[in-house]
Amino acid sequence: MNRAFSAKSPFWAILFTFVIALFLNMVQYPEWMKYAKPDWVMLVLFYWCLAVPHRVGVGCGWLSGIVLDILYYSLLGQHAVGKAFVALIAVSTHRRVRLYDLWQQCILVFIVASIDIGFTVWVYQLTTNTEIRLVFWQSALTSCLIWPIVYNVLHFFRHKIRIS
Protein backbone atom coordinates (compact mmCIF):
# COMPACT_ATOMS: atom_id res chain seq x y z
CA MET A 1 0.00 0.00 0.00
CA ASN A 2 2.78 2.35 0.93
CA ARG A 3 4.57 1.71 -2.31
CA ALA A 4 1.45 2.26 -4.36
CA PHE A 5 0.98 5.78 -3.08
CA SER A 6 4.60 6.94 -3.06
CA ALA A 7 5.64 9.73 -5.40
CA LYS A 8 7.47 7.41 -7.77
CA SER A 9 4.53 5.10 -8.16
CA PRO A 10 2.58 4.99 -11.40
CA PHE A 11 -0.68 4.83 -9.47
CA TRP A 12 -1.56 8.46 -10.15
CA ALA A 13 -0.43 8.30 -13.76
CA ILE A 14 -2.64 5.29 -14.46
CA LEU A 15 -5.55 6.85 -12.59
CA PHE A 16 -5.05 10.01 -14.64
CA THR A 17 -5.41 8.12 -17.92
CA PHE A 18 -8.55 6.42 -16.60
CA VAL A 19 -10.08 9.75 -15.62
CA ILE A 20 -9.35 11.18 -19.08
CA ALA A 21 -10.98 8.11 -20.61
CA LEU A 22 -14.04 8.54 -18.38
CA PHE A 23 -14.36 12.14 -19.54
CA LEU A 24 -14.08 11.06 -23.17
CA ASN A 25 -16.82 8.49 -22.56
CA MET A 26 -19.08 11.17 -21.09
CA VAL A 27 -18.70 13.69 -23.91
CA GLN A 28 -21.81 13.98 -26.05
CA TYR A 29 -21.33 12.91 -29.63
CA PRO A 30 -23.31 14.17 -32.63
CA GLU A 31 -26.58 12.40 -33.39
CA TRP A 32 -25.24 10.35 -36.32
CA MET A 33 -22.44 8.99 -34.14
CA LYS A 34 -24.88 8.04 -31.39
CA TYR A 35 -24.27 4.29 -31.64
CA ALA A 36 -20.63 4.60 -32.73
CA LYS A 37 -19.22 6.08 -29.51
CA PRO A 38 -15.87 4.38 -28.90
CA ASP A 39 -15.50 2.96 -25.40
CA TRP A 40 -12.38 4.79 -24.23
CA VAL A 41 -12.41 3.31 -20.75
CA MET A 42 -12.36 -0.18 -22.17
CA LEU A 43 -9.44 0.66 -24.46
CA VAL A 44 -7.38 2.23 -21.69
CA LEU A 45 -8.15 -0.68 -19.41
CA PHE A 46 -7.13 -3.11 -22.14
CA TYR A 47 -3.84 -1.31 -22.67
CA TRP A 48 -2.87 -1.23 -19.00
CA CYS A 49 -3.82 -4.87 -18.54
CA LEU A 50 -1.51 -5.81 -21.41
CA ALA A 51 1.33 -3.52 -20.34
CA VAL A 52 1.33 -3.86 -16.55
CA PRO A 53 -0.80 -6.90 -15.65
CA HIS A 54 0.72 -7.02 -12.18
CA ARG A 55 -0.77 -3.60 -11.39
CA VAL A 56 -4.00 -3.39 -13.38
CA GLY A 57 -6.24 -6.43 -13.41
CA VAL A 58 -9.75 -7.67 -12.91
CA GLY A 59 -10.27 -5.59 -9.78
CA CYS A 60 -9.31 -2.36 -11.55
CA GLY A 61 -11.54 -3.27 -14.48
CA TRP A 62 -14.47 -3.91 -12.19
CA LEU A 63 -13.92 -0.61 -10.36
CA SER A 64 -13.78 1.34 -13.61
CA GLY A 65 -17.01 -0.36 -14.62
CA ILE A 66 -18.67 0.67 -11.36
CA VAL A 67 -17.62 4.28 -11.94
CA LEU A 68 -19.11 4.05 -15.44
CA ASP A 69 -22.33 2.71 -13.93
CA ILE A 70 -22.47 5.72 -11.65
CA LEU A 71 -21.77 8.12 -14.51
CA TYR A 72 -24.38 6.52 -16.79
CA TYR A 73 -26.98 6.21 -13.98
CA SER A 74 -27.33 2.54 -14.87
CA LEU A 75 -27.81 -0.41 -12.54
CA LEU A 76 -24.78 -0.87 -10.31
CA GLY A 77 -22.78 -3.67 -11.89
CA GLN A 78 -24.17 -3.43 -15.40
CA HIS A 79 -20.95 -2.20 -16.99
CA ALA A 80 -18.73 -3.63 -14.28
CA VAL A 81 -19.19 -7.24 -15.41
CA GLY A 82 -18.12 -6.45 -18.96
CA LYS A 83 -15.11 -4.45 -17.86
CA ALA A 84 -13.99 -7.17 -15.46
CA PHE A 85 -14.26 -9.62 -18.34
CA VAL A 86 -12.16 -7.38 -20.60
CA ALA A 87 -9.49 -7.22 -17.90
CA LEU A 88 -9.60 -10.98 -17.41
CA ILE A 89 -9.04 -11.66 -21.10
CA ALA A 90 -6.28 -9.08 -21.40
CA VAL A 91 -4.42 -10.22 -18.30
CA SER A 92 -4.63 -13.91 -19.05
CA THR A 93 -3.48 -13.52 -22.66
CA HIS A 94 -1.07 -10.60 -22.29
CA ARG A 95 2.09 -12.60 -23.11
CA ARG A 96 0.69 -13.65 -26.48
CA VAL A 97 -1.13 -10.43 -27.33
CA ARG A 98 1.95 -8.28 -26.72
CA LEU A 99 3.65 -10.08 -29.62
CA TYR A 100 0.74 -9.58 -31.99
CA ASP A 101 0.78 -7.00 -34.77
CA LEU A 102 -1.34 -3.96 -34.15
CA TRP A 103 -4.02 -5.07 -36.60
CA GLN A 104 -4.22 -8.48 -34.93
CA GLN A 105 -4.69 -6.70 -31.61
CA CYS A 106 -7.46 -4.68 -33.26
CA ILE A 107 -9.35 -7.88 -34.00
CA LEU A 108 -9.00 -9.00 -30.41
CA VAL A 109 -10.19 -5.58 -29.22
CA PHE A 110 -13.22 -5.92 -31.47
CA ILE A 111 -14.12 -9.33 -30.06
CA VAL A 112 -13.59 -8.28 -26.45
CA ALA A 113 -15.50 -5.02 -26.93
CA SER A 114 -18.38 -6.92 -28.52
CA ILE A 115 -18.63 -9.23 -25.53
CA ASP A 116 -18.41 -6.22 -23.21
CA ILE A 117 -21.32 -4.53 -25.04
CA GLY A 118 -23.13 -7.86 -25.08
CA PHE A 119 -23.16 -8.02 -21.28
CA THR A 120 -24.51 -4.50 -20.97
CA VAL A 121 -27.17 -4.89 -23.65
CA TRP A 122 -28.21 -8.23 -22.25
CA VAL A 123 -28.79 -6.79 -18.78
CA TYR A 124 -30.63 -3.90 -20.38
CA GLN A 125 -32.83 -6.29 -22.31
CA LEU A 126 -33.62 -8.28 -19.17
CA THR A 127 -34.58 -5.21 -17.17
CA THR A 128 -36.51 -3.14 -19.72
CA ASN A 129 -37.19 -5.71 -22.49
CA THR A 130 -35.47 -3.62 -25.15
CA GLU A 131 -35.27 -5.31 -28.50
CA ILE A 132 -31.63 -6.10 -29.25
CA ARG A 133 -30.41 -4.58 -32.48
CA LEU A 134 -27.13 -5.09 -34.29
CA VAL A 135 -26.55 -1.34 -34.40
CA PHE A 136 -25.59 -1.41 -30.68
CA TRP A 137 -22.33 -3.10 -31.69
CA GLN A 138 -21.17 -0.20 -33.85
CA SER A 139 -19.32 1.01 -30.80
CA ALA A 140 -17.14 -2.12 -30.84
CA LEU A 141 -16.16 -1.33 -34.42
CA THR A 142 -15.12 2.26 -33.67
CA SER A 143 -13.29 1.09 -30.54
CA CYS A 144 -11.22 -1.35 -32.57
CA LEU A 145 -10.50 1.27 -35.25
CA ILE A 146 -9.31 3.71 -32.61
CA TRP A 147 -7.16 1.14 -30.77
CA PRO A 148 -3.90 1.92 -32.69
CA ILE A 149 -4.13 5.58 -31.68
CA VAL A 150 -4.85 4.77 -28.04
CA TYR A 151 -2.09 2.19 -28.04
CA ASN A 152 0.52 4.59 -29.41
CA VAL A 153 -0.48 7.48 -27.17
CA LEU A 154 -0.45 5.36 -24.02
CA HIS A 155 2.78 3.64 -25.11
CA PHE A 156 4.45 7.03 -25.49
CA PHE A 157 3.01 8.16 -22.16
CA ARG A 158 4.17 5.02 -20.38
CA HIS A 159 7.73 5.34 -21.61
CA LYS A 160 7.80 9.03 -20.77
CA ILE A 161 6.72 8.35 -17.18
CA ARG A 162 8.65 5.04 -17.12
CA ILE A 163 5.90 2.85 -15.75
CA SER A 164 6.73 -0.78 -15.58
Next chain:
Amino acid sequence: MNYNSRLQLLRFFLFLALSMGAMITDHRSEWLKPIHTITTVVNIFFESVIGIPKNTFSLLNRYYPDDRLHQRFVELQQKQAILEVRLQRYEALEKENQRLSKLLSVSKRFANEVLLTEVISFDLEPFSHRIVINRGIEAGVYLGQPAIVPEGVLGQVSRVGYRRSVVTLITDPGHGLSVQIQRNGLRTIIQGSGKSDQVIVPFLENLSDIQTGDLLVTTGMGGRFPVGYKVAEVSDIIKDANQAFLIITARTMAQTGSVKEVLLLRNNDSSNNDLLTNPKPLHSGTSGESGESGESR
Protein backbone atom coordinates in the same frame (compact mmCIF):
# COMPACT_ATOMS: atom_id res chain seq x y z
CA MET B 1 2.87 -12.97 -8.96
CA ASN B 2 -0.27 -10.97 -8.76
CA TYR B 3 -1.34 -11.71 -12.30
CA ASN B 4 -1.53 -15.45 -12.00
CA SER B 5 -4.31 -16.15 -14.43
CA ARG B 6 -6.08 -18.68 -12.24
CA LEU B 7 -6.22 -16.13 -9.47
CA GLN B 8 -7.57 -13.59 -11.91
CA LEU B 9 -10.24 -16.03 -13.04
CA LEU B 10 -11.22 -16.61 -9.43
CA ARG B 11 -11.41 -12.87 -8.90
CA PHE B 12 -13.50 -12.46 -12.01
CA PHE B 13 -16.08 -14.92 -10.73
CA LEU B 14 -16.07 -13.18 -7.37
CA PHE B 15 -16.75 -9.83 -9.02
CA LEU B 16 -19.30 -11.43 -11.34
CA ALA B 17 -21.23 -12.71 -8.35
CA LEU B 18 -20.89 -9.35 -6.64
CA SER B 19 -22.18 -7.44 -9.67
CA MET B 20 -25.05 -9.87 -10.19
CA GLY B 21 -26.04 -9.40 -6.58
CA ALA B 22 -25.78 -5.63 -6.89
CA MET B 23 -27.82 -5.55 -10.10
CA ILE B 24 -30.58 -7.74 -8.71
CA THR B 25 -30.81 -5.73 -5.49
CA ASP B 26 -30.77 -2.52 -7.49
CA HIS B 27 -33.50 -3.66 -9.82
CA ARG B 28 -35.74 -5.43 -7.36
CA SER B 29 -35.49 -3.44 -4.17
CA GLU B 30 -35.03 0.03 -2.76
CA TRP B 31 -31.94 -0.77 -0.68
CA LEU B 32 -29.46 0.88 -3.03
CA LYS B 33 -31.45 4.12 -3.33
CA PRO B 34 -29.34 5.95 -0.69
CA ILE B 35 -26.21 5.01 -2.63
CA HIS B 36 -27.66 6.47 -5.81
CA THR B 37 -28.46 9.66 -3.96
CA ILE B 38 -24.86 9.99 -2.83
CA THR B 39 -23.16 8.98 -6.07
CA THR B 40 -24.73 11.86 -7.98
CA VAL B 41 -21.99 13.99 -6.41
CA VAL B 42 -19.57 12.16 -8.73
CA ASN B 43 -21.90 12.87 -11.65
CA ILE B 44 -22.08 16.55 -10.76
CA PHE B 45 -18.28 16.75 -10.75
CA PHE B 46 -17.86 15.06 -14.12
CA GLU B 47 -20.76 16.88 -15.73
CA SER B 48 -19.61 20.28 -14.54
CA VAL B 49 -16.11 19.71 -15.92
CA ILE B 50 -17.55 18.58 -19.22
CA GLY B 51 -19.87 21.56 -19.26
CA ILE B 52 -17.04 24.09 -18.96
CA PRO B 53 -16.76 24.89 -22.70
CA LYS B 54 -20.50 25.26 -23.09
CA ASN B 55 -20.81 27.37 -19.95
CA THR B 56 -18.01 29.75 -20.91
CA PHE B 57 -19.67 30.18 -24.28
CA SER B 58 -23.00 31.08 -22.72
CA LEU B 59 -21.22 33.37 -20.25
CA LEU B 60 -19.57 35.21 -23.15
CA ASN B 61 -22.94 35.42 -24.84
CA ARG B 62 -24.42 37.00 -21.76
CA TYR B 63 -21.84 39.78 -21.67
CA TYR B 64 -21.66 40.32 -25.40
CA PRO B 65 -25.24 39.90 -26.55
CA ASP B 66 -26.03 40.46 -30.19
CA ASP B 67 -28.95 42.03 -32.00
CA ARG B 68 -30.68 38.78 -32.64
CA LEU B 69 -30.92 38.20 -28.93
CA HIS B 70 -32.59 41.55 -28.40
CA GLN B 71 -35.00 40.86 -31.21
CA ARG B 72 -35.83 37.50 -29.71
CA PHE B 73 -36.39 39.15 -26.35
CA VAL B 74 -38.93 41.57 -27.81
CA GLU B 75 -40.66 38.70 -29.59
CA LEU B 76 -40.88 36.69 -26.42
CA GLN B 77 -42.22 39.67 -24.49
CA GLN B 78 -45.06 40.01 -26.96
CA LYS B 79 -45.76 36.31 -26.83
CA GLN B 80 -45.74 36.42 -23.04
CA ALA B 81 -48.35 39.18 -23.04
CA ILE B 82 -50.64 37.19 -25.30
CA LEU B 83 -50.20 34.05 -23.25
CA GLU B 84 -50.95 35.89 -20.04
CA VAL B 85 -54.29 37.02 -21.39
CA ARG B 86 -55.09 33.49 -22.46
CA LEU B 87 -54.03 32.17 -19.10
CA GLN B 88 -56.58 34.34 -17.30
CA ARG B 89 -59.33 32.73 -19.28
CA TYR B 90 -57.82 29.35 -18.58
CA GLU B 91 -57.71 29.97 -14.85
CA ALA B 92 -61.36 30.86 -14.81
CA LEU B 93 -62.11 27.70 -16.75
CA GLU B 94 -60.04 25.60 -14.40
CA LYS B 95 -61.85 26.97 -11.37
CA GLU B 96 -65.16 26.19 -12.97
CA ASN B 97 -63.94 22.74 -13.90
CA GLN B 98 -62.79 22.08 -10.35
CA ARG B 99 -66.14 23.17 -8.99
CA LEU B 100 -67.96 20.92 -11.42
CA SER B 101 -65.78 17.92 -10.73
CA LYS B 102 -66.32 18.45 -7.03
CA LEU B 103 -70.04 18.31 -7.69
CA LEU B 104 -69.51 15.06 -9.53
CA SER B 105 -67.23 13.92 -6.70
CA VAL B 106 -64.44 13.10 -9.11
CA SER B 107 -61.06 12.98 -7.44
CA LYS B 108 -58.95 16.02 -8.18
CA ARG B 109 -56.37 15.36 -10.83
CA PHE B 110 -54.89 18.78 -11.39
CA ALA B 111 -51.25 19.43 -10.93
CA ASN B 112 -51.02 22.66 -9.05
CA GLU B 113 -47.31 23.00 -8.71
CA VAL B 114 -44.74 22.95 -11.45
CA LEU B 115 -40.98 22.65 -11.12
CA LEU B 116 -38.87 23.89 -13.99
CA THR B 117 -35.72 21.84 -14.53
CA GLU B 118 -32.93 21.88 -17.05
CA VAL B 119 -31.79 18.90 -19.05
CA ILE B 120 -28.21 17.93 -18.22
CA SER B 121 -27.81 15.16 -20.73
CA PHE B 122 -29.70 12.79 -22.92
CA ASP B 123 -28.37 9.71 -24.73
CA LEU B 124 -26.49 8.43 -21.69
CA GLU B 125 -26.13 5.25 -23.63
CA PRO B 126 -27.41 4.83 -27.15
CA PHE B 127 -29.93 2.17 -26.17
CA SER B 128 -31.32 3.88 -23.10
CA HIS B 129 -34.27 6.21 -23.33
CA ARG B 130 -33.60 8.38 -20.36
CA ILE B 131 -32.56 11.96 -19.71
CA VAL B 132 -30.93 13.57 -16.70
CA ILE B 133 -32.30 16.74 -15.17
CA ASN B 134 -30.69 19.14 -12.72
CA ARG B 135 -33.06 18.88 -9.74
CA GLY B 136 -33.27 16.10 -7.23
CA ILE B 137 -34.12 15.23 -3.70
CA GLU B 138 -33.35 18.76 -2.47
CA ALA B 139 -36.14 20.19 -4.65
CA GLY B 140 -38.64 17.57 -3.55
CA VAL B 141 -38.50 15.46 -6.69
CA TYR B 142 -39.99 12.04 -6.07
CA LEU B 143 -40.06 8.70 -7.82
CA GLY B 144 -42.73 8.46 -10.50
CA GLN B 145 -43.21 12.21 -10.80
CA PRO B 146 -44.60 13.09 -14.23
CA ALA B 147 -42.33 15.10 -16.52
CA ILE B 148 -43.78 17.13 -19.36
CA VAL B 149 -42.62 19.66 -21.92
CA PRO B 150 -44.86 22.31 -23.51
CA GLU B 151 -45.52 19.98 -26.47
CA GLY B 152 -46.70 17.03 -24.39
CA VAL B 153 -45.82 14.27 -21.97
CA LEU B 154 -42.14 13.34 -21.80
CA GLY B 155 -41.87 10.62 -19.18
CA GLN B 156 -41.54 10.05 -15.47
CA VAL B 157 -38.83 10.27 -12.84
CA SER B 158 -37.22 6.89 -12.32
CA ARG B 159 -34.29 7.76 -10.09
CA VAL B 160 -33.77 10.61 -7.66
CA GLY B 161 -30.38 11.81 -6.53
CA TYR B 162 -28.92 14.92 -5.00
CA ARG B 163 -29.34 17.72 -7.58
CA ARG B 164 -29.79 15.14 -10.32
CA SER B 165 -32.71 12.95 -11.35
CA VAL B 166 -33.24 10.52 -14.16
CA VAL B 167 -36.37 10.75 -16.26
CA THR B 168 -37.40 7.63 -18.17
CA LEU B 169 -38.98 8.68 -21.45
CA ILE B 170 -42.28 7.29 -22.70
CA THR B 171 -40.32 5.84 -25.64
CA ASP B 172 -38.47 3.46 -23.30
CA PRO B 173 -39.61 -0.11 -23.98
CA GLY B 174 -40.20 -0.65 -20.27
CA HIS B 175 -42.56 2.29 -19.99
CA GLY B 176 -46.31 2.00 -20.38
CA LEU B 177 -48.90 4.73 -20.10
CA SER B 178 -52.67 4.79 -20.03
CA VAL B 179 -54.07 7.02 -22.79
CA GLN B 180 -57.32 7.76 -24.57
CA ILE B 181 -58.06 8.92 -28.08
CA GLN B 182 -59.13 12.53 -27.88
CA ARG B 183 -61.64 12.19 -30.73
CA ASN B 184 -63.81 9.46 -29.22
CA GLY B 185 -62.48 8.77 -25.75
CA LEU B 186 -61.40 5.20 -26.51
CA ARG B 187 -59.04 4.09 -23.74
CA THR B 188 -55.94 2.01 -24.34
CA ILE B 189 -52.31 1.89 -23.31
CA ILE B 190 -49.16 2.87 -25.14
CA GLN B 191 -45.75 1.33 -24.76
CA GLY B 192 -42.31 2.65 -25.63
CA SER B 193 -40.90 1.30 -28.87
CA GLY B 194 -37.20 1.74 -28.15
CA LYS B 195 -36.91 4.10 -31.09
CA SER B 196 -36.67 7.81 -30.57
CA ASP B 197 -39.96 9.74 -30.66
CA GLN B 198 -41.97 6.60 -31.34
CA VAL B 199 -44.41 4.62 -29.22
CA ILE B 200 -46.60 1.65 -30.02
CA VAL B 201 -50.23 0.99 -29.21
CA PRO B 202 -50.15 -2.75 -28.59
CA PHE B 203 -53.65 -3.80 -27.56
CA LEU B 204 -56.26 -2.41 -29.93
CA GLU B 205 -58.46 -4.89 -31.75
CA ASN B 206 -58.92 -4.96 -35.49
CA LEU B 207 -62.28 -3.24 -35.39
CA SER B 208 -61.28 -0.44 -33.04
CA ASP B 209 -62.12 3.07 -34.10
CA ILE B 210 -58.71 4.62 -34.62
CA GLN B 211 -57.31 6.61 -37.52
CA THR B 212 -53.95 8.07 -38.44
CA GLY B 213 -53.67 11.56 -37.03
CA ASP B 214 -55.65 10.73 -33.90
CA LEU B 215 -54.35 12.48 -30.83
CA LEU B 216 -53.67 10.39 -27.74
CA VAL B 217 -54.01 12.12 -24.37
CA THR B 218 -53.46 10.95 -20.81
CA THR B 219 -56.42 9.50 -18.94
CA GLY B 220 -55.23 10.19 -15.42
CA MET B 221 -55.69 6.55 -14.53
CA GLY B 222 -53.05 5.07 -12.30
CA GLY B 223 -52.79 8.37 -10.52
CA ARG B 224 -49.39 9.42 -11.78
CA PHE B 225 -50.17 11.60 -14.75
CA PRO B 226 -52.86 14.25 -14.58
CA VAL B 227 -55.64 13.94 -17.13
CA GLY B 228 -55.68 15.58 -20.54
CA TYR B 229 -52.03 16.04 -21.48
CA LYS B 230 -51.08 15.36 -25.07
CA VAL B 231 -48.93 12.27 -25.51
CA ALA B 232 -48.67 11.18 -29.12
CA GLU B 233 -50.19 11.29 -32.56
CA VAL B 234 -51.05 8.08 -34.41
CA SER B 235 -48.79 7.92 -37.43
CA ASP B 236 -49.18 4.44 -38.85
CA ILE B 237 -51.79 1.68 -38.63
CA ILE B 238 -51.20 -1.76 -40.10
CA LYS B 239 -54.20 -4.05 -40.29
CA ASP B 240 -53.32 -7.74 -40.49
CA ALA B 241 -56.20 -10.19 -40.54
CA ASN B 242 -54.01 -12.91 -39.02
CA GLN B 243 -53.16 -10.83 -35.98
CA ALA B 244 -55.45 -10.30 -33.03
CA PHE B 245 -54.42 -6.70 -32.62
CA LEU B 246 -53.70 -3.77 -34.89
CA ILE B 247 -50.07 -2.80 -35.30
CA ILE B 248 -50.10 0.88 -34.49
CA THR B 249 -47.20 3.26 -34.12
CA ALA B 250 -47.52 6.80 -32.87
CA ARG B 251 -45.19 9.75 -32.88
CA THR B 252 -44.69 11.44 -29.51
CA MET B 253 -45.59 15.11 -29.28
CA ALA B 254 -42.44 15.81 -27.27
CA GLN B 255 -39.38 15.84 -29.50
CA THR B 256 -36.79 14.33 -27.20
CA GLY B 257 -33.82 15.44 -29.28
CA SER B 258 -34.43 19.13 -28.76
CA VAL B 259 -35.66 19.19 -25.18
CA LYS B 260 -33.82 21.74 -23.03
CA GLU B 261 -36.21 22.31 -20.17
CA VAL B 262 -38.53 19.87 -18.48
CA LEU B 263 -41.47 20.65 -16.24
CA LEU B 264 -42.11 18.34 -13.30
CA LEU B 265 -45.72 18.32 -12.19
CA ARG B 266 -46.67 17.90 -8.58
CA ASN B 267 -50.00 17.52 -6.99
CA ASN B 268 -50.34 19.35 -3.72
CA ASP B 269 -53.57 17.59 -2.93
CA SER B 270 -53.11 15.83 0.39
CA SER B 271 -55.34 12.97 -0.66
CA ASN B 272 -52.79 11.97 -3.24
CA ASN B 273 -49.73 12.35 -1.05
CA ASP B 274 -49.59 8.77 0.11
CA LEU B 275 -49.43 7.88 -3.56
CA LEU B 276 -46.34 10.01 -4.02
CA THR B 277 -44.35 8.31 -1.33
CA ASN B 278 -45.67 4.89 -2.18
CA PRO B 279 -46.15 4.81 -5.93
CA LYS B 280 -48.71 2.08 -6.46
CA PRO B 281 -51.74 2.13 -8.72
CA LEU B 282 -54.84 3.70 -7.19
CA HIS B 283 -57.42 1.24 -8.39
CA SER B 284 -56.84 -2.17 -9.77
CA GLY B 285 -58.71 -3.83 -12.55
CA THR B 286 -58.99 -1.05 -15.12
CA SER B 287 -57.26 -1.62 -18.40
CA GLY B 288 -54.77 1.20 -18.00
CA GLU B 289 -53.40 0.15 -14.67
CA SER B 290 -51.02 -2.54 -15.71
CA GLY B 291 -49.48 -0.15 -18.17
CA GLU B 292 -48.92 2.85 -16.05
CA SER B 293 -47.66 1.06 -13.00
CA GLY B 294 -45.29 -0.87 -15.22
CA GLU B 295 -41.85 -0.37 -13.86
CA SER B 296 -39.62 2.05 -15.63
CA ARG B 297 -36.05 1.61 -14.70
